[in-house]
Amino acid sequence: MNQVHKPNSFRAGPDEDGRFGIFGGRFVAETLMPLILDLQDEWTRAKDDPAFKAELEKLGAHYIGRPSPLYFAERLTAELGGAKIYFKREELNHTGSHKINNCIGQILLAKRMGKTRIIAETGAGQHGVASATVAARFGLPCVVYMGATDVERQAPNVFRMKLLGAEVKPVTAGHGTLKDAMNEALRDWVTNVDTTYYLIGTAAGPHPYPEMVRDFQAVIGQEARQQILEAEGRLPDLVIAAVGGGSNAIGIFHPFLDDESVKIVGVEAGGKGLDGDEHCASITAGSPGVLHGNRTYLLQDGDGQIKEGHSISAGLDYPGIGPEHAWLNDIGRVEYVPIMDHEALEAFQTLTRLEGIIPALEPSHALAEVIKRAPKMGKDEIILMNLSGRGDKDIFTVGKILGMGQ
Amino acid sequence: MTARMEQRFADVAAQGRPVLVTYFMGGDPDFDTSLAIMKALPKAGADVIELGVPFSDPMADGPAIQLAGQRALKAGQTLAKTLELARRFRQDDQRTPIVLMGYYNPIYVYGVDRFLADALDAGVDGLIVVDLPPEMDDELCIPALDKGINFIRLATPTTDDRRLPKVLENTSGFVYYVSMTGITGSALPDPSLIAGAVQRIKAHTRLPVCVGFGVKTPEHARAIGASADGVVVGTAIVNQIASSLTEEGHATEATVPGVEALVRGLSAGVRAARLAAAE
Numbered sequence: 001m002n003q004v005h006k007p008n009s010f011r012a013g014p015d016e017d018g019r020f021g022i023f024g025g026r027f028v029a030e031t032l033m034p035l036i037l038d039l040q041d042e043w044t045r046a047k048d049d050p051a052f053k054a055e056l057e058k059l060g061a062h063y064i065g066r067p068s069p070l071y072f073a074e075r076l077t078a079e080l081g082g083a084k085i086y087f088k089r090e091e092l093n094h095t096g097s098h099k100i101n102n103c104i105g106q107i108l109l110a111k112r113m114g115k116t117r118i119i120a121e122t123g124a125g126q127h128g129v130a131s132a133t134v135a136a137r138f139g140l141p142c143v144v145y146m147g148a149t150d151v152e153r154q155a156p157n158v159f160r161m162k163l164l165g166a167e168v169k170p171v172t173a174g175h176g177t178l179k180d181a182m183n184e185a186l187r188d189w190v191t192n193v194d195t196t197y198y199l200i201g202t203a204a205g206p207h208p209y210p211e212m213v214r215d216f217q218a219v220i221g222q223e224a225r226q227q228i229l230e231a232e233g234r235l236p237d238l239v240i241a242a243v244g245g246g247s248n249a250i251g252i253f254h255p256f257l258d259d260e261s262v263k264i265v266g267v268e269a270g271g272k273g274l275d276g277d278e279h280c281a282s283i284t285a286g287s288p289g290v291l292h293g294n295r296t297y298l299l300q301d302g303d304g305q306i307k308e309g310h311s312i313s314a315g316l317d318y319p320g321i322g323p324e325h326a327w328l329n330d331i332g333r334v335e336y337v338p339i340m341d342h343e344a345l346e347a348f349q350t351l352t353r354l355e356g357i358i359p360a361l362e363p364s365h366a367l368a369e370v371i372k373r374a375p376k377m378g379k380d381e382i383i384l385m386n387l388s389g390r391g392d393k394d395i396f397t398v399g400k401i402l403g404m405g406q
Numbered sequence: 407m408t409a410r411m412e413q414r415f416a417d418v419a420a421q422g423r424p425v426l427v428t429y430f431m432g433g434d435p436d437f438d439t440s441l442a443i444m445k446a447l448p449k450a451g452a453d454v455i456e457l458g459v460p461f462s463d464p465m466a467d468g469p470a471i472q473l474a475g476q477r478a479l480k481a482g483q484t485l486a487k488t489l490e491l492a493r494r495f496r497q498d499d500q501r502t503p504i505v506l507m508g509y510y511n512p513i514y515v516y517g518v519d520r521f522l523a524d525a526l527d528a529g530v531d532g533l534i535v536v537d538l539p540p541e542m543d544d545e546l547c548i549p550a551l552d553k554g555i556n557f558i559r560l561a562t563p564t565t566d567d568r569r570l571p572k573v574l575e576n577t578s579g580f581v582y583y584v585s586m587t588g589i590t591g592s593a594l595p596d597p598s599l600i601a602g603a604v605q606r607i608k609a610h611t612r613l614p615v616c617v618g619f620g621v622k623t624p625e626h627a628r629a630i631g632a633s634a635d636g637v638v639v640g641t642a643i644v645n646q647i648a649s650s651l652t653e654e655g656h657a658t659e660a661t662v663p664g665v666e667a668l669v670r671g672l673s674a675g676v677r678a679a680r681l682a683a684a685e
């Protein structure tokens with residue numbers, strides 16, 4: 001399984017069947033298959049359509065607020081005493097995370113396809129909020145499936161979605177987290193194929209979603225690459241991002257994949273540790289399997305039953321990972337490491353106090369890895385981290401854990 | 407096509423009626439009870455058995471079959487034990503075809519070659535794997551056909567004439583027409599729409615066409631069986647099992663007889679189908 005030839009470029013995938021090595025593919029029920037092929041056709045046409053590109057750029061600039069800044073974290077750098085740390089500030093985007101980049105792209109496609117109803121799954125609620133936002137902006141009804149556990153721990157985002165006019169449907173199956181929400185969204189889709197566009201929130205699912213979501217998110221890495229060249233006159237030594245399904249990570253990684261000098265690290269949710277089942281480190285502790293339309297690394301038992309996993313961060317609480325990451329791991333281009341709940345929580349507080357930025361718990365995992373690595377690197381070295389979202393949604397969860405009573 | 411499947415469809419056709427295909431979840435509510443249910447099905451009039459393989463994330467199933475899968479998994483059911491159910495059933499019944507129905511991941515993790523060898527050895531005649539469309543035929547369909555195990559494909563209302571040949575290309579045993587866009591357990595659409603769809607598929611294939619999703623009563627079986635070569639009943643059987651269980655989900659005296667009575671009624675329904683068609 002690990003014998004993969006080094007390709008000429010790490011950026012050429014997937015093949016026409018949606019495969020990244022053995023990963024990816026189109027593992028869906030027949031009912032959905034014609035729809036997925038339609039989507040692929042529309043996406044192929046849109047990609048090369050200057051009008052589509054122009055609209056995307058216009059909304060990017062005036063609605064999302066792109067380009068997002070590249071920020072030199074001076075005090076954090078001084079505190080850690082090693083490499084220079086830069087943040088790509090996706091948390092400053094409209095709606096507070098990178099998720100909106102993908103939602104704007106996909107809703108334009110939904111419009112082109114004549115769809116009249118949007119459905120989405122959400123974990124942290126960031127993708128749900130971004131979906132509800134673009135649905136409001138384009139005048140389409142929106143239903144968001146969200147695990148019941150997540151409805152509770154990400155309450156601020158539930159209010160936001162409702163205010164934006166979306167219907168939030170709590171899902172009680174399983175642990176009531178992202179995996180269960182995705183199952184329920186797929187059941188809705190299969191039932192309402194004619195009218196409904198499924199706006200998947202991460203770089204996973206059946207082809208063409210992993211490729212399409214990556215391309216919509218790659219704006220992060222394209223901007224950051226140019227910005228760091230302007231700021232430092234050279235490429236970073238290390239690029240780091242947190243990996244849930246993998247959209248913010250692949251977005252910042254992809255434009256750097258063929259830059260040999262750039263080391264790339266993806267951070268998985270180590271939860272309460274990799275010994276038991278209370279983590280979501282699909283690559284570090286999982287094995288290949290097929291779920292939600294693609295083959296990838298999954299947390300599963302010996303019978304192929306998917307485990308529930310755990311993370312303090314709802315957005316990382318998913319027992320799989322996008323197929324391109326699975327491939328980048330096997331081929332050795334990207335290193336994937338786990339960060340525990342408590343390490344992420346500490347990093348969250350560090351950034352808040354040192355830089356006056358409240359990060360979401362998801363990128364706090366990436367930050368914890370930065371905090372481990374920066375001191376061991378030289379002062380002339382550069383780290384680029386994707387600060388994928390802001391922590392407003394997490395303040396109650398964190399406050400409770402830290403015992404900050406009202 | 408395995409001889410058993412072909413023979414059974416031919417025998418039933420000779421009786422001038424459609425085939426009754428019955429689905430239940432292997433291991434629901436426990437291994438022994440589900441073996442007893444499986445043995446009872448042909449005696450009550452089932453012609454083909456669809457043996458459900460439980461999966462943690464059944465994306466195409468409604469609440470009834472989701473819960474059945476959870477009961478089975480909780481009782482320790484696995485793919486290996488589901489194959490064991492087939493093997494035990496085969497010891498007493500060499501004629502009723504068994505079709506395993508489920509999702510790909512348990513098979514993939516078990517290992518495709520090992521799975522096909524063990525399935526053949528257990529007396530399995532066909533496979534329905536919901537998340538393997540024709541685009542993924544190299545995964546399991548082609549290897550299964552090479553080994554002589556039927557790969558039964560789902561055709562749906564979204565499978566238009568352009569796509570139908572691709573769906574039928576490597577299908578064997580029978581074609582399973584899904585009566586609606588939706589999940590198992592939804593309401594049955596207008597039988598006349600289904601009859602039209604069955605005719606459309608039959609124009610492209612000589613395989614028998616069975617209709618499932620939404621067939622719950624003898625009247626449904628009769629109405630659908632008037633045009634289709636077979637009817638598939640699943641959720642109704644699973645619901646019957648669920649309603650017989652204790653609060654903790656254990657089998658009772660009523661579990662197996664309840665399924666028997668339901669299937670006897672459905673069997674009467676398919677037997678009346680062609681009379682209905684002739685009226």
Ligand SMILES: Cc1ncc(COP(=O)(O)O)c(C=O)c1O
Nearest residue numbers: 126244245246247248315362389
């Ligand atoms: C701020 C933020 N970062 C990261 C993630 C993880 O998703 P992905 O791996 O697709 O970027 C989420 C998901 O909700 C999120 O809200």
